[in-house]
Amino acid sequence: MTISIPTPPRQQRPSANATRERILDAALDLFADRSYEGATTREIAARAGVTQPLLNYHFHSKDDLWSSAVDRLFSQFNQALNARRDGLHGVDDLSIAKLMIREFIYFSAAHPQLHRIITQECKADNARMDWLVQTHVRPLYDTAVSLFSQLVARGEVPAIAPTNLYYILTGAGATMFVLAPECRRLSGIDPMDPGAIEAHADAVVELLFGPSASTRAIRTTHEQTRGTEMRSAKGHL
Amino acid sequence: MTISIPTPPRQQRPSANATRERILDAALDLFADRSYEGATTREIAARAGVTQPLLNYHFHSKDDLWSSAVDRLFSQFNQALNARRDGLHGVDDLSIAKLMIREFIYFSAAHPQLHRIITQECKADNARMDWLVQTHVRPLYDTAVSLFSQLVARGEVPAIAPTNLYYILTGAGATMFVLAPECRRLSGIDPMDPGAIEAHADAVVELLFGPSASTRAIRTTHEQTRGTEMRSAKGHL
DNA sequence: TCCAATCCTATTCATTCGATTAGATATTGA
């Protein structure tokens, strides 16, 4: 009688690329939550399921890890905006503008880290902020200002300076998701609920462009394009 | 010949209360800029011009220092709101509402630490955030929701749920000042300039209530009440 | 099969953190 010893399952080493991505995920979450100084490399490693020295293997330093995570985040944001824009054919400029603003709100809900990291690095004499503004924020700001100038010139939105519109819109669109834990406690509403996101996008667009039937029509188009079933946004007033 | 040795100037010890205030000032600035974990007690002490162990003399711990600084900040905010409200006589409800919203924007410009600290502490499983919401944010939120409900019921503002209005308004009002260093680099505009503050308040009020002559009249009244000379807000479009 | 490169861990380093201690100096009150 022979006892068959089962061959130990060949230990599959996860691909280095997958590990890198897991580290970046954990790093982004913790950097956004606890700020650069407050996030420890040991905690990032623990969340990613690896040991701490591995971070210094895949990335030169904590700084390198931070900028890599931020690079990927802004890349995803630009991809989302471009994909939305390229998916539109035969749509008028005004509708495109509304859809771009809605896309920013959807992304802010899915990735509140974007606004959180900008806010946390926005302090005097901060090299990371200089890099962040020059590399990633500046192109977005220029695009937005150009868009707002056209909208104001055509009378589609109130005559407000583009810079003010930029901060009104980013603040109004992102704050509820950035402060989601607070919002849940204060109101009982979960801002991450798809219906709540849709309701917030409706509110921001209505406030900026005024009530119009086209908004609803565009939003419906948008839902169909995304393939996501959105619940009714009513019922929590 | 006698050499008169001047008596060394009697070293005046600053009052403990003044030292406490200087420490609280430094602590609030650094907590708001670098977050709780990122702000070191040594740096706070250096900015306050004292040695680090003195913080533990005046406050039990870093936690105690943080909550003391936050307490004072919210106390100042409530004082500003109450002083504005009590200073109004014979003014209709709608005008009062607009003035309260403007006062929030003025305070956000003068004390961007308020919004910064809320944002930084707003993360899951954070005891400081629970305390912050329960003690300071909840009363403000309840008051705001009550105000927004009335405004919506009377048709003064678009029919948007109070919670959404709350985050739209706080975000739109405060973000430009919270991100002031970024705004300077992106636009060349200094959000802390009195004219820029006034322009931003105009923009937010106009977006929420629509263009109306009363807004301008109220703002003028407000300027007179404050006794501050506000420059024209035009010229940077 | 064997070697080299890749991916990962255990251990350890110097530095910095918040906090404590002991003691110096100034102020107050009897």
Added chain:
DNA sequence: TCAATATCTAATCGAATGAATAGGATTGGA
């Protein structure tokens, strides 16, 4: 005048930090 108290500093503690080192384990190519 002189102790008692209040305010502040110098020196130092253990713990935690980012980073480096040495080495184990897996993979892929010759």
